[in-house]
Amino acid sequence: MQGLSSMFLAITCLLAFARRAAGIALPDSSGSYKDDAMPGFKENPEDWIYSGQMLSVPRSSIAATSVGHFALFAGGRLQNDLYTDVVDIFNKQTGKWTISHLSSSRSSIGAGSVAGRYALFAGGLDASFRPMSVVDVYDTETSKWSTLNLHTPRSSPKILDLGTVSAIVGGLSGDLQYLSRSVDYVNANLAISNDTLQIDYPQFGVAISDSANGLGLFTSGYQNNRPGERFNDFQPSNQTTVFEATDSAVSHTTDQTFPYPRWGAGGAAVNRVFAIGGGHLFGDGLSEPLTTVVDRVDIYDAGTGEWVSTPLKLSVPRDYPLVQTLGDYIVFVSGTDQSKDFDILDTRSLAFIANTHHKPSLYTLRYDASAVTVDNCLLIVAGGLVYQGRSTTGSVEMFDACIH
Numbered sequence: 001m002q003g004l005s006s007m008f009l010a011i012t013c014l015l016a017f018a019r020r021a022a023g024i025a026l027p028d029s030s031g032s033y034k035d036d037a038m039p040g041f042k043e044n045p046e047d048w049i050y051s052g053q054m055l056s057v058p059r060s061s062i063a064a065t066s067v068g069h070f071a072l073f074a075g076g077r078l079q080n081d082l083y084t085d086v087v088d089i090f091n092k093q094t095g096k097w098t099i100s101h102l103s104s105s106r107s108s109i110g111a112g113s114v115a116g117r118y119a120l121f122a123g124g125l126d127a128s129f130r131p132m133s134v135v136d137v138y139d140t141e142t143s144k145w146s147t148l149n150l151h152t153p154r155s156s157p158k159i160l161d162l163g164t165v166s167a168i169v170g171g172l173s174g175d176l177q178y179l180s181r182s183v184d185y186v187n188a189n190l191a192i193s194n195d196t197l198q199i200d201y202p203q204f205g206v207a208i209s210d211s212a213n214g215l216g217l218f219t220s221g222y223q224n225n226r227p228g229e230r231f232n233d234f235q236p237s238n239q240t241t242v243f244e245a246t247d248s249a250v251s252h253t254t255d256q257t258f259p260y261p262r263w264g265a266g267g268a269a270v271n272r273v274f275a276i277g278g279g280h281l282f283g284d285g286l287s288e289p290l291t292t293v294v295d296r297v298d299i300y301d302a303g304t305g306e307w308v309s310t311p312l313k314l315s316v317p318r319d320y321p322l323v324q325t326l327g328d329y330i331v332f333v334s335g336t337d338q339s340k341d342f343d344i345l346d347t348r349s350l351a352f353i354a355n356t357h358h359k360p361s362l363y364t365l366r367y368d369a370s371a372v373t374v375d376n377c378l379l380i381v382a383g384g385l386v387y388q389g390r391s392t393t394g395s396v397e398m399f400d401a402c403i404h
């Protein structure tokens with residue numbers, strides 16, 4: 001079960017213990033602010049309070065993450081197609097927005113967090129479209145930035161927050177291999193170590209983590225069946241890597257198979273329930289349509305280690321949906337030009353909540369937007385493209401399900 005990877009992290013963690021002994025204060029290793037009174041959660045979505053805001057600069061493709069009581073919206077593409085280094089930071093405790101900057105303007109950044117304290121903005125493409133290795137790290141306790149370096153430069157890596165450690169997984173490498181198998185681990189002391197995915201083909205997957213339980217899934221998306229050859233052969237992927245972190249080690253296994261390989265699905269996890277929904281399939285364009293967007297939802301139960309066979313469907317087909325957890329719910333928004341409605345999955349009953357009053361719903365239909373959840377009760381949707389992609393927006397929609 002335990003791969004080579006656990007050894008590498010074990011070494012990192014020994015270093016971590018050495019630093020701990022040297023007297024560097026560690027954040028709560030549970031990955032959340034447990035003793036800091038997490039707000040309660042309003043079960044009835046019709047009670048969620050809506051409010052609007054504006055980013056400092058309208059943009060799409062924002063690298064967004066939440067950590068502690070903060071939401072961070074970093075970089076992104078401007079209306080003139082240039083990339084920006086601007087970071088809008090929302091502090092949920094004060095309700096205030098501030099502006100900061102990444103170490104460079106770049107695109108295709110991986111966003112995530114570690115140890116309930118640090119926001120991570122990993123890799124990306126520079127102005128000459130070269131993959132980068134820089135990781136910008138924001139410390140929510142000191143409001144200070146620092147940087148780390150990935151072992152392999154890449155763009156669009158995915159970040160799994162496993163609580164005590166985060167895994168920066170895969171991405172695009174810019175060489176003939178094209179899709180990266182690289183993994184970099186960042187722990188609570190910001191020590192970085194690396195590893196490699198044990199999969200047959202390099203894969204650009206969906207990354208979903210359940211940080212409270214130290215679990216992560218890298219699955220679906222697409223793989224390159226001809227790595228290293230001149231012409232890539234991209235196919236939807238069933239390869240699935242399950243990450244598991246304890247206080248002292250992280251391991252990953254590959255004995256799961258994604259049931260319905262497809263492109264463009266999105267997912268989130270809470271209570272060890274991983275939900276992956278939407279996406280699209282390519283047909284031959286003759287007997288079948290060239291692209292079919294799907295309403296399918298797949299559930300992986302990390303408690304039993306099984307894929308749950310479910311008849312669950314989204315209310316509409318969604319491609320690249322925004323998927324976030326909110327309390328015990330997993331919420332699917334956007335990813336469709338037909339509906340502003342939310343699809344809300346209750347992970348306790350594995351059923352969607354009836355949404356007969358279209359409340360909540362998005363005010364503005366948008367594409368290429370970003371979403372985060374703060375304190376697992378405040379959902380924020382920001383930026384993106386509006387009016388059939390003709391215009392870039394700075395609008396922010398907040399759905400507050402917190403009991404204060």
Ligand SMILES: *[C@@H]1O[C@H](CO)[C@@H](O)[C@H](O)[C@H]1NC(C)=O
Pocket residue numbers: 008151152194195196
């Ligand atoms: C770590 O990264 C280096 C540089 O890319 C690579 O040569 C090495 O194989 C990697 N180690 C693991 C365990 O993946």
Ligand SMILES: *[C@@H]1O[C@H](CO)[C@@H](O)[C@H](O)[C@H]1NC(C)=O
Pocket residue numbers: 238239257
């Ligand atoms: C996974 O996909 C590969 C093709 O990439 C296929 O050969 C294999 O049978 C699939 N595995 C399962 C369990 O469906």
